[in-house]
Amino acid sequence: MEGLIIGLAVLGWLLWRQLQVRELRRDKGYGAALVMVAIGLVEVVRYAGETHLGATGDALLATSIVVAAAFGVARAGTVRLWCEDGRLLRQGTAITAALWLAAIAIHLAGDEVIAPHDAARIGGVSLLLYLGVSLAVQRAALGERARRLDAREARAG
Numbered sequence: 114m115e116g117l118i119i120g121l122a123v124l125g126w127l128l129w130r131q132l133q134v135r136e137l138r139r140d141k142g143y144g145a146a147l148v149m150v151a152i153g154l155v156e157v158v159r160y161a162g163e164t165h166l167g168a169t170g171d172a173l174l175a176t177s178i179v180v181a182a183a184f185g186v187a188r189a190g191t192v193r194l195w196c197e198d199g200r201l202l203r204q205g206t207a208i209t210a211a212l213w214l215a216a217i218a219i220h221l222a223g224d225e226v227i228a229p230h231d232a233a234r235i236g237g238v239s240l241l242l243y244l245g246v247s248l249a250v251q252r253a254a255l256g257e258r259a260r261r262l263d264a265r266e267a268r269a270g
Contacts (some may be wrong), residue, residue: 116156117237121217123149123244128213132204137194137259139201144251153242160238174239177223181243185250186217192255194262201259216247 157174166174191208194201220243221236 117240119214120237120240120244123241124213124217127244127248129212131192131209131213134202134204137201137203137255139256139259142252143249146245146252148243150244150249151245153239153245156238157242173223177220177239177243178246180219181216181221181247182250184212185247185252186254187257188212188247189251189254192251192258194255194258196262201262203255217243 114223188205191206191212193204193206196202217240218241223236
């Protein structure tokens with residue numbers, strides 16, 4: 114349950130940051146995601162040592178991570194990107210926030226399939242990993258959009 118509370122607090126922080134106008138720096142942006150992935154992996158491995166999920170549980174947890182990545186790509190397309198004063202800026206939209214919430218709802222609902230007897234715990238344990246993967250993929254997809262934007266502006270300029 115503790116992991117779930119931490120994960121939901123991190124989600125709140127992510128939503129707040131996503132909706133702010135911020136510079137998209139091409140050389141940075143993965144730190145928070147990598148920390149979440151690392152902590153999430155430690156938590157999942159620790160949980161797996163205490164509770165055997167079985168092949169079905171392992172497959173569903175892996176599928177959840179693929180879904181996290183897919184939502185990251187989808188959200189990247191909803192983020193506004195523009196150049197201002199020589200800086201590349203970005204800001205998430207209401208759709209970006211809605212996709213974050215939908216992703217978390219799907220992840221936590223999947224817990225009922227993975228381990229119905231202990232759904233809150235596995236969801237909380239894997240939530241930071243899920244958030245980190247989704248954020249990292251979103252950042253990579255935004256980086257690709259930024260490269261395409263730069264190329265268009267170079268051709269137009």
